[in-house]
Amino acid sequence: MKRAWLIRWHFCAPSEEEQLKKIGIDNKIIDVVNTRKTFDQVIDMVKDIYRQTLLSLSEKIFLEHYSEGKKRKKYFFQRISMFTNCNTPLYRHYMKSFRENGMNHPVTENLYSKWRKYPVHAIIGNNPALEAILVYNVFCYKNVGGVEILEWAELLADGTFKKEAYEI
Numbered sequence: 398m399k400r401a402w403l404i405r406w407h408f409c410a411p412s413e414e415e416q417l418k419k420i421g422i423d424n425k426i427i428d429v430v431n432t433r434k435t436f437d438q439v440i441d442m443v444k445d446i447y448r449q450t451l452l453s454l455s456e457k458i459f460l461e462h463y464s465e466g467k468k469r470k471k472y473f474f475q476r477i478s479m480f481t482n483c484n485t486p487l488y489r490h491y492m493k494s495f496r497e498n499g500m501n502h503p504v505t506e507n508l509y510s511k512w513r514k515y516p517v518h519a520i521i522g523n524n525p526a527l528e529a530i531l532v533y534n535v536f537c538y539k540n541v542g543g544v545e546i547l548e549w550a551e552l553l554a555d556g557t558f559k560k561e562a563y564e565i
Contacts (some may be wrong), residue, residue, distance in 0.1 A: 398534075400432045400499050400531060402434065402529050404429075404528070406422050409526075411426070420451075428560065430442065439519070440527075443521050448460065491509055517552075518530040531552070532551055534548075538564070548563075
């Protein structure tokens, strides 16, 4: 695939893999999603995975209440941290310039070109957190031992790419 959304677990600790296994998460990579899905659709998928994996049955029932469920889910995900490239001060300045000056203004175009260099990603939760990141040149193959390897390239803030691989 040329581009895809990679959904993976993240734990801020020196022994990330070990910490994830302690809470029952054996595979760091959750899913690879086509880029035809919008950012909001991907965020909804990540929230559902987070909810399904980490909440108890009683907590899930509480969030799915017939008349209060929508309000409870909104409150629940307000309490869980979520970071995106749209939360940056640069993005806020870009949007302010866009509203005040329009898209073709030189200041707006400059801010947009700087903002587009940032990786497109979202992080939901905190230890463990789910990360959805737009990756490039995604492919999967089996090595000589029959183990599947997923490889991709991540866009860095300076515009370069960092190649990564993960055994599944």
